Amino acid sequence: MKELKDHVVVITYGPSSEASVTASPVSQQTPSLFAYSVTPSASRFSSRRASVHVIGLVLRFITMVLCFVSALSLAVNVQRPSKRHLTQNSSSFASYPELLYCFGVAVIGFVYTSLQTFKGVCDITHRGVLISEPLSDYISFIFDQVICYLLVSSSSVAIAWIQHINEDAIKTLRNNSIVSVSMSFSAFLVLTLSGLLSGYKLCKRFMW
Amino acid sequence: MKELKDHVVVITYGPSSEASVTASPVSQQTPSLFAYSVTPSASRFSSRRASVHVIGLVLRFITMVLCFVSALSLAVNVQRPSKRHLTQNSSSFASYPELLYCFGVAVIGFVYTSLQTFKGVCDITHRGVLISEPLSDYISFIFDQVICYLLVSSSSVAIAWIQHINEDAIKTLRNNSIVSVSMSFSAFLVLTLSGLLSGYKLCKRFMW
Numbered sequence: 001m002k003e004l005k006d007h008v009v010v011i012t013y014g015p016s017s018e019a020s021v022t023a024s025p026v027s028q029q030t031p032s033l034f035a036y037s038v039t040p041s042a043s044r045f046s047s048r049r050a051s052v053h054v055i056g057l058v059l060r061f062i063t064m065v066l067c068f069v070s071a072l073s074l075a076v077n078v079q080r081p082s083k084r085h086l087t088q089n090s091s092s093f094a095s096y097p098e099l100l101y102c103f104g105v106a107v108i109g110f111v112y113t114s115l116q117t118f119k120g121v122c123d124i125t126h127r128g129v130l131i132s133e134p135l136s137d138y139i140s141f142i143f144d145q146v147i148c149y150l151l152v153s154s155s156s157v158a159i160a161w162i163q164h165i166n167e168d169a170i171k172t173l174r175n176n177s178i179v180s181v182s183m184s185f186s187a188f189l190v191l192t193l194s195g196l197l198s199g200y201k202l203c204k205r206f207m208w
Numbered sequence: 209m210k211e212l213k214d215h216v217v218v219i220t221y222g223p224s225s226e227a228s229v230t231a232s233p234v235s236q237q238t239p240s241l242f243a244y245s246v247t248p249s250a251s252r253f254s255s256r257r258a259s260v261h262v263i264g265l266v267l268r269f270i271t272m273v274l275c276f277v278s279a280l281s282l283a284v285n286v287q288r289p290s291k292r293h294l295t296q297n298s299s300s301f302a303s304y305p306e307l308l309y310c311f312g313v314a315v316i317g318f319v320y321t322s323l324q325t326f327k328g329v330c331d332i333t334h335r336g337v338l339i340s341e342p343l344s345d346y347i348s349f350i351f352d353q354v355i356c357y358l359l360v361s362s363s364s365v366a367i368a369w370i371q372h373i374n375e376d377a378i379k380t381l382r383n384n385s386i387v388s389v390s391m392s393f394s395a396f397l398v399l400t401l402s403g404l405l406s407g408y409k410l411c412k413r414f415m416w
Contacts, residue, residue: 098368145400152357153364160306160365192353203411 052201056140057120059194060113063187067109070183073176074103092173098161099177105154106184109147109191116140134205141202144195151188155181260409264348265328267402271395272321278391279314281384282307300381306369307385313362314392317355317399324348342413349410352403359396363389 074093093099119136131139158181165174282301301307327344339347366389373382 097371149357149360153360156361157364157368160368163305199407200411203408 052197053120053123056194056197056201057117059190059197060116060120063190063194064110064113064117066183066187066190067106067113070180070187071103071106071110073179073183074099074106076176093177096161098157099173099180102154102158102177102180102184105147105150106180106187109151109184109187112143112147113191137198137202137205140198141195144191144198148188148191148195151184151191155185155188158184260405261328261331264402264405264409265325267398267405268321268324268328271398271402272318272325274391274395274398275314275317275321278388278395279311279318281387281391282311282314284384301385304369306365307381307388310362310366310385310388310392313355313358314388314395317359317392317395320351320355321399345406345410345413348406349403352399352406356396356399356403359392359399363393363396366392 093103119131158177162174162177162181301311327339366385370382370385370389
């Protein structure tokens with residue numbers, strides 16, 4: 001038997017599902033198996049994983065609210081067209097492609113984040129109920145990135161439109177667009193954090 | 209001594225830097241230390257790390273070329289203003305904020321990716337020469353994401369501008385912008401892949 005180094009960590013595993021790791025400082029010839037034994041905790045949520053889950057849930061909920069306000073601030077304009085300036089320039093966002101694009105992305109963001117929030121809440125009680133954990137990690141990571149790109153793209157286009165518009169006839173629409181763009185840009189920032197988190201979760205799973 | 213399970217993996221480590229992992233199927237009472245021993249390879253570049261490095265380098269080089277062509281196709285227009293239509297609408301991209309933004313982002317992308325390519329080539333011969341490895345992984349990951357967002361934002365704004373412009377006076381500028389936007393959008397797609405790769409490298413370092 002080769003002269004052993006200072007420490008021997010013995011990991012025993014086999015057909016029975018229970019696995020155990022024991023580390024023992026060895027001074028004699030053969031390793032004596034005592035000292036602290038680290039058994040992987042059986043509780044469903046380790047504290048680290050739970051906190052990552054909750055943070056992700058909160059970030060998605062905030063994004064959901066921001067996307068909702070962004071879409072609402074554009075849509076609100078359609079019901080009350082300003083009577084005094086009912087000129088050819090309709091004051092509905094639908095007649096401007098840039099605002100339509102911004103509205104569409106806000107709605108997509110709202111639908112996606114509300115589904116994620118719903119799944120996140122379900123996961124707290126029984127994990128992996130709707131979609132399996134690995135699949136949900138992949139979907140979250142990919143869609144977080146895609147919706148981030150859509151949000152930054154639609155905000156930029158809407159900002160360019162706002163800079164071009166200075167007619168009084170659609171002043172209300174312009175103000176509403178400013179509110180909508182700032183909401184969707186903040187949603188982009190929050191979703192970027194959420195994207196980093198889902199990337200981290202994916203890596204954790206990928207690395208195991 | 210507790211009756212041992214089917215497999216025992218013994219990791220021996222100590223003051224001497226050399227560490228070794230040996231796994232042995234155990235039928236008798238005490239673990240016999242034989243079977244395959246995995247010693248961390250001493251060669252500077254493990255084959256997996258080298259391929260990740262080379263792929264990253266190639267992706268950055270492609271992005272550099274695409275950003276260069278994108279900026280060039282806009283700049284080329286400035287030297288040869290079309291004499292026939294020297295009307296108030298100057299045919300230089302500089303007079304349109306959207307194209308100026310697109311040009312600026314293409315130049316930023318070009319400078320960033322050429323620095324990264326230069327560092328990547330230096331790293332092949334002597335690793336971590338300019339910036340330490342961990343710092344360079346963090347910088348790569350953050351800047352890849354930021355420049356991705358800038359590229360998708362500037363492409364969207366330029367696309368919105370192209371849709372609005374249909375005056376003949378600036379037809380050449382419009383065509384050049386179409387070339388520029390398609391180059392910068394492809395640069396965005398390639399840099400997204402590179403961003404995934406640097407995220408993977410960062411996770412590998414973060415997880416060790």
